[in-house]
Amino acid sequence: EPEVTQTPSHQVTQMGQEVILRCVPISNHLYFYWYRQILGQKVEFLVSFYNNEISEKSEIFDDQFSVERPDGSNFTLKIRSTKLEDSAMYFCASSSGLLGQPQHFGDGTRLSIL
Amino acid sequence: RKEVEQDPGPFNVPEGATVAFNCTYSNSASQSFFWYRQDCRKEPKLLMSVYSSGNEDGRFTAQLNRASQYISLLIRDSKLSDSATYLCVVKGNTPLVFGKGTRLSVIA
Numbered sequence: 001e002p003e004v005t006q007t008p009s010h011q012v013t014q015m016g017q018e019v020i021l022r023c024v025p026i027s028n029h030l031y032f033y034w035y036r037q038i039l040g041q042k043v044e045f046l047v048s049f050y051n052n053e054i055s056e057k058s059e060i061f062d063d064q065f066s067v068e069r070p071d072g073s074n075f076t077l078k079i080r081s082t083k084l085e086d087s088a089m090y091f092c093a094s095s096s097g098l099l100g101q102p103q104h105f106g107d108g109t110r111l112s113i114l
Numbered sequence: 115r116k117e118v119e120q121d122p123g124p125f126n127v128p129e130g131a132t133v134a135f136n137c138t139y140s141n142s143a144s145q146s147f148f149w150y151r152q153d154c155r156k157e158p159k160l161l162m163s164v165y166s167s168g169n170e171d172g173r174f175t176a177q178l179n180r181a182s183q184y185i186s187l188l189i190r191d192s193k194l195s196d197s198a199t200y201l202c203v204v205k206g207n208t209p210l211v212f213g214k215g216t217r218l219s220v221i222a
């Protein structure tokens with residue numbers, strides 16, 4: 001069964017540094033998403049991406065964040081000038097976009113900011 | 115009012131028990147409904163979609179009441195492997211909105 005893959009599985013970074021989280025969505029999916037989950041809290045939407053542009057973003061997704069699809073397969077989340085509170089699990093997801101069809105999640109990147 | 119609210123849990127049940135989870139959502143324009151399961155420090159995995167007529171998948175039964183904006187999940191004959199956090203997830207013209215989840219522990 002096709003799956004969403006994410007790298008790295010764990011990223012440890014000093015506060016103030018930039019990180020790039022990478023995702024390879026399911027190949028025939030058209031919609032891509034980033035979510036985050038702070039330890040002990042619920043999964044929160046960050047951004048959705050379709051047709052090479054952001055289709056929606058949450059209030060969490062401020063100027064510190066950016067997304068890119070640099071080629072036909074990768075989908076990246078860049079976090080500039082990381083803060084302690086950016087420590088969380090970051091999940092990439094993709095979907096076909098058809099009504100009622102679910103999103104499929106990658107196994108996440110655990111980001112630890114020191 | 116929170117967008118998606120779930121039973122706080124945790125639910126600790128013996129093997130073989132039947133357990134039910136409830137969920138309410140606030141956005142009446144929501145169109146799609148799902149139950150996901152999440153194991154500790156793992157990604158959410160789709161358990162089942164929830165349809166208006168109700169639907170069943172093996173030991174799992176999901177119900178949707180649009181008028182009451184209420185979703186349920188019933189697990190029959192609980193297995194040890196059912197131990198996880200169950201996430202109620204709702205989607206309208208917006209991205210997925212997750213509940214905080216209900217933790218289930220099935221005990222031998």
